[in-house]
Amino acid sequence: NQCCWILTSQNCFVPISEIIAVEEREFNKKQRNIGRWQKMAKLHAFTVYYVKRARNHRWRCSDVTFWCVDEHLCNQWTQALKESLEMQKSRPKQLLVYINPYGGKRQGKRIYEQKVAPLFNLASISTDVVITEHANHAKDNLFEVNIYKYDGVVCVGGDGMFSEVMHGLIGRMQKDSGIDQNNPKASLVQCNIRIGIIPAGSTDCICYSTVGISDPVTSALHIIVGDCQPLDVSSVHHNNTFLKYSVSLLGYGFYGDILKDNSEKKRWMGPMRYDYSGFKTFLSHHYYEGTIAYQPAKRTHGSPRDKESCRTGCYICKKSEKQLAEQTKEHGLKHEEGEEEWKVIKGKFLAINAVNMSCACPRSPKGLSPAAHLADGSADLILVRKCSRFDFLRYLVRHTNQDDQFDFPFVDVYRVKCFQFTSKLSEDNESNVMDIGKKRFGQFCRDHPACCCNIVNSTWNCDGETLDSSAIEVRVHCQLMKLFARGIEENCKDEAACSQSSIEQLL
Ligand SMILES: Nc1ncnc2c1ncn2[C@@H]1O[C@H](COP(=O)(O)OP(=O)(O)OP(=O)(O)O)[C@@H](O)[C@H]1O
Numbered sequence: 001n002q003c004c005w006i007l008t009s010q011n012c013f014v015p016i017s018e019i020i021a022v023e024e025r026e027f028n029k030k031q032r033n034i035g036r037w038q039k040m041a042k043l044h045a046f047t048v049y050y051v052k053r054a055r056n057h058r059w060r061c062s063d064v065t066f067w068c069v070d071e072h073l074c075n076q077w078t079q080a081l082k083e084s085l086e087m088q089k090s091r092p093k094q095l096l097v098y099i100n101p102y103g104g105k106r107q108g109k110r111i112y113e114q115k116v117a118p119l120f121n122l123a124s125i126s127t128d129v130v131i132t133e134h135a136n137h138a139k140d141n142l143f144e145v146n147i148y149k150y151d152g153v154v155c156v157g158g159d160g161m162f163s164e165v166m167h168g169l170i171g172r173m174q175k176d177s178g179i180d181q182n183n184p185k186a187s188l189v190q191c192n193i194r195i196g197i198i199p200a201g202s203t204d205c206i207c208y209s210t211v212g213i214s215d216p217v218t219s220a221l222h223i224i225v226g227d228c229q230p231l232d233v234s235s236v237h238h239n240n241t242f243l244k245y246s247v248s249l250l251g252y253g254f255y256g257d258i259l260k261d262n263s264e265k266k267r268w269m270g271p272m273r274y275d276y277s278g279f280k281t282f283l284s285h286h287y288y289e290g291t292i293a294y295q296p297a298k299r300t301h302g303s304p305r306d307k308e309s310c311r312t313g314c315y316i317c318k319k320s321e322k323q324l325a326e327q328t329k330e331h332g333l334k335h336e337e338g339e340e341e342w343k344v345i346k347g348k349f350l351a352i353n354a355v356n357m358s359c360a361c362p363r364s365p366k367g368l369s370p371a372a373h374l375a376d377g378s379a380d381l382i383l384v385r386k387c388s389r390f391d392f393l394r395y396l397v398r399h400t401n402q403d404d405q406f407d408f409p410f411v412d413v414y415r416v417k418c419f420q421f422t423s424k425l426s427e428d429n430e431s432n433v434m435d436i437g438k439k440r441f442g443q444f445c446r447d448h449p450a451c452c453c454n455i456v457n458s459t460w461n462c463d464g465e466t467l468d469s470s471a472i473e474v475r476v477h478c479q480l481m482k483l484f485a486r487g488i489e490e491n492c493k494d495e496a497a498c499s500q501s502s503i504e505q506l507l
């Protein structure tokens, strides 16, 4: 991996790990009938395709062709490079691909065929492609196929499609290992089959937060070079029944209501439906009463108010990986019961957001929690208490600029390893004190008919899908799965040197 190629005249270094493919070239001598080469009888050549970094974390496939008069020398180079590529053991050779033809702007199939498949061919990756015919097709299929013959699963679509594939893979792993997903305390088996995301959805938050951009070619190249990014996954339960897994946002109140309004009937609007529902939800300004109990994540280093973000090779995530390995060595898969105390908060909230990662996306480039980590075994729990519409707008606007969105008296943020939520309504229901008046008047606040207090429940938005229950129990599973990604890279300092187009070089 450390072995580097030096393209001398251009001062451009390409590590072997970033070479996509090496191809012998058929050379027609008329192509280069100039200078001293004119007299040569035959020229030999080979082309190296490699990753070229462009602006804003974009990767592109570039190429450089090497010409040579000595056939033997040319073959030696080609051979040596091919052997080096063979030694890159983390690269996938066989992939299972699921395409959602209806996600985002309905471009999934075209994006895959035009932008991704040619790159997979170039890198000699063989694929089995499934174009999904209905929701849950990919998930169900993952319980039936021989997943162990693949080096990875690729999903072409948005966060919802990724969620399907993740549920299929994690669920299959637990089933094959005899783990009961309904047990909220079960230690889940890690899923080592990596998932690659080719973004073709509406928000594409998981791709953006793990790669730094939502761009199909960039994601395809991360898959080809065999990147590996572990990811925390939260399990969500209600009354000892498994509901869902979440990797990006678990949102109650504002983000749940956006989804409730954002029904399948609005899918024709494409990604715009989120802006429309977002605006409507903002105007409705509903808040919800409930109780949150959480256990702080004491073992993780770092805080949600840190100025530094999780980046490629993040040392905080590395430390968590080490801790996890030590813990597994000591206790095996047995769940280690946390002795930390539970903290309890009661209140009226406009939004309760729990994020396992920053949740950066094109609409909010730094995300809902800019310092959240991809693989530290914790989630950031953000509580936005009842405030004026104007203050809530100020809070939302800070998702899109450089100002600190946690610097408000009505916003609290905690780094947690698990939490529980019960709405006031279900508390009342459970303790059987719900009075008939509440039932009869449905969603209006009896005491203040003109206020925005909503005594019906909101809905949980779990990575873009609604949950059936408002009372939930959530636990973060450190690094439960892996992606073909490497986290967001620090910006390339020398972009001019990185953005060279095709270079031709004489050996
Ligand atoms: N062939 C299909 N027909 C209908 N729905 C499908 C099909 N294949 C997958 N789905 C479902 O479509 C839902 C949404 O898809 P996807 O996530 O790709 O796009 P999106 O909702 O536009 O984007 P995002 O999730 O990023 O907001 C997924 O939850 C998935 O279960």
Ligand SMILES: CCCCCCCCCCCCC/C=C/[C@@H](O)[C@H](CO)NC(C)=O
Pocket (backbone or CB within 6 Å): 158, 159, 160, 202, 203, 204, 205, 248, 249, 255, 258, 259, 274, 275, 278, 279, 282, 359, 361, 363, 364, 368, 396, 461, 462, 463, 464, 465
């Ligand atoms: C005043 C109007 C405000 C509009 C706000 C629009 C939405 C902002 C998008 C930020 C969402 C980031 C979190 C991502 C969550 C995803 O899991 C989910 C599924 O794709 N997306 C959404 C929007 O719920």
Ligand SMILES: [Ca+2]
Pocket (backbone or CB within 6 Å): 232, 355, 356, 357, 372, 373, 374, 375, 376, 377, 378, 379
């Ligand atoms: Ca995390």
